Amino acid sequence: MRPAVDAPDAAGDLVVAASGVGKIFGVSQVNGVEALRNIDLEIRAGEFVSLIGPSGCGKSTLLRLIGDLLEPTAGTLRVNGKTPHQARLDRDYGMVFQQATLLDWRSVRRNVELPLEMVGAGKVERAERAVEMLDLVELRTFADRHPWQLSGGMQQRVAIARALVFKPELLLMDEPFGALDEMTRERMQQELLRIWDSTGTTVVFVTHSIPEAVFLSTRVVVMSARPGRISHVIDVPLGHPRDDDTREEQAFYDTITEVREALRHPGGGQ
Amino acid sequence: MVEEPGEKVVVQPLPDSNRRYRRVRSVLLVVVGAIALWEGYKWVGDEVLSGMVPGTELRLRPPPNDTAMPHVWDIVSTTFEPARRGGEVLWLLLGKAALFTLREAALGFVIGGLIGFGLGVLFVRSQLAERAFMPYVVASQTVPILAIAPMVVIWGGRLAIPQWVSVSIIAAYLTFFPVAINTLRGLRSPPATATELMRSYAASDSETLWKLQVPSALPYIFTALKISAAASVVGAIVGELPAGFADGLGRALLSFSQQFGVAPEKLYVAVLFSALAGLVFVGAVSLVERRVVGDRRRLAG
Numbered sequence: 001m002r003p004a005v006d007a008p009d010a011a012g013d014l015v016v017a018a019s020g021v022g023k024i025f026g027v028s029q030v031n032g033v034e035a036l037r038n039i040d041l042e043i044r045a046g047e048f049v050s051l052i053g054p055s056g057c058g059k060s061t062l063l064r065l066i067g068d069l070l071e072p073t074a075g076t077l078r079v080n081g082k083t084p085h086q087a088r089l090d091r092d093y094g095m096v097f098q099q100a101t102l103l104d105w106r107s108v109r110r111n112v113e114l115p116l117e118m119v120g121a122g123k124v125e126r127a128e129r130a131v132e133m134l135d136l137v138e139l140r141t142f143a144d145r146h147p148w149q150l151s152g153g154m155q156q157r158v159a160i161a162r163a164l165v166f167k168p169e170l171l172l173m174d175e176p177f178g179a180l181d182e183m184t185r186e187r188m189q190q191e192l193l194r195i196w197d198s199t200g201t202t203v204v205f206v207t208h209s210i211p212e213a214v215f216l217s218t219r220v221v222v223m224s225a226r227p228g229r230i231s232h233v234i235d236v237p238l239g240h241p242r243d244d245d246t247r248e249e250q251a252f253y254d255t256i257t258e259v260r261e262a263l264r265h266p267g268g269g270q
Numbered sequence: 271m272v273e274e275p276g277e278k279v280v281v282q283p284l285p286d287s288n289r290r291y292r293r294v295r296s297v298l299l300v301v302v303g304a305i306a307l308w309e310g311y312k313w314v315g316d317e318v319l320s321g322m323v324p325g326t327e328l329r330l331r332p333p334p335n336d337t338a339m340p341h342v343w344d345i346v347s348t349t350f351e352p353a354r355r356g357g358e359v360l361w362l363l364l365g366k367a368a369l370f371t372l373r374e375a376a377l378g379f380v381i382g383g384l385i386g387f388g389l390g391v392l393f394v395r396s397q398l399a400e401r402a403f404m405p406y407v408v409a410s411q412t413v414p415i416l417a418i419a420p421m422v423v424i425w426g427g428r429l430a431i432p433q434w435v436s437v438s439i440i441a442a443y444l445t446f447f448p449v450a451i452n453t454l455r456g457l458r459s460p461p462a463t464a465t466e467l468m469r470s471y472a473a474s475d476s477e478t479l480w481k482l483q484v485p486s487a488l489p490y491i492f493t494a495l496k497i498s499a500a501a502s503v504v505g506a507i508v509g510e511l512p513a514g515f516a517d518g519l520g521r522a523l524l525s526f527s528q529q530f531g532v533a534p535e536k537l538y539v540a541v542l543f544s545a546l547a548g549l550v551f552v553g554a555v556s557l558v559e560r561r562v563v564g565d566r567r568r569l570a571g
Contacts, residue, residue, distance in 0.1 A: 067470060068469075069470070088469070088470060090472075091472055094470075095466070099463055103485065105563070117481065118473045
């Protein structure tokens, strides 16, 4: 079901379409801080796209614009052909942040059920879906525990299960593994690819780790700061499925080098 | 995928009976210590120093004699004697008075708690309302309750409100403030990402309120409720004075303080019963708190 390698054009429909998108924080053009300028980006169904760049490049801002947590001040942005606002009301999104942000008065299962409560799903249906998602992240046996009884990596897996419970078409992830240690992090990356593969969801993933971006993505979007803009888009020529051996392939190293070069020479153009 | 090693540490709590034993022991230690201090001060002050500060012409304050500081055993025995000749035993009289006062306090606590919670919700929803009303909420607490109590009792009387309910309103006046402030703080306590998540689920305002903000606020609210429980007892006692109630702790404290010169033990007993009433109320709130937010742990960081 995955596109063989790097063939975004051959993949599914447009999920994200940004053209000329800009974001200025503050009141006016004069006093405001320009976080993003002239962003053109198309993401197709089934892609895994990473946004990478130095701090202040607006990668999280771009993610929040796509997720309708912020509104652009310029350009047009469409998600599944709709405004981000409409897409949010249609529950097209799943979101995962650096902090798992689980509600610690709820059990793991009830945390995963939370989004379903907003759509008025019945008790039985909620429980079934939650268990299904917990199976997906292999935490079913922890369903009745509370978040504070889980390790950081397990909490983040619960957050992923919760984000997927709507079966969203677009999974937005903002440095979800940033707070984890390296070992856990690599295992979580592997896990995420498996989930991506089995759900077919589209992922936009913000990170500042080059190997993470390359290992996970079908495309890496390199951004530069002041104002935030896209400087390069790099296709990742690695096949699927990917595993620990992938991290030792020559193409993996070459792509890492390519991304690093792109970050070092932001003026290089696309 | 296996669970990450070494990160999950579940602290085994002490067995319940052991914990209870330790608690009882520490409470008893404090009581014994307080009695020892009291009697020790009396003995040293009276027998050794003859009521004077050593090397000066100054008298010890409080005077260590039996009229100002009766012996602990005299206070205890007074508790089991009739308060008036042929009247009720003191502990029974004060126990009834404490129950009467607690009833007023409890109603005041509920009224004040609801008003406080409502104000907290209103303020978190509307910055305009917060800016408009918050100064008056704060100012209300700087007005001495002694000034307001008679007005409430008189107006309550004209509106044919039962007097004990008027006293509850006075208690509510002291109760709502901590609840309002802490509710507001608690409703604002969830991290920004939690609010963003609710937004991504397209949750309505009331869903965000009841599923995220109110549960997050509960530890804050219960802290306020414990303060308020104690304050409501004070409010009820003060409110009973202008109401001229013969049944509550307020009247008992007032009349025993008038007899302090001749029978100081009774005032001490009345003070102890007032404190006990507050303790019972705060303890009841703590019990509810433990049931509602008991198994919650704050995550570090």
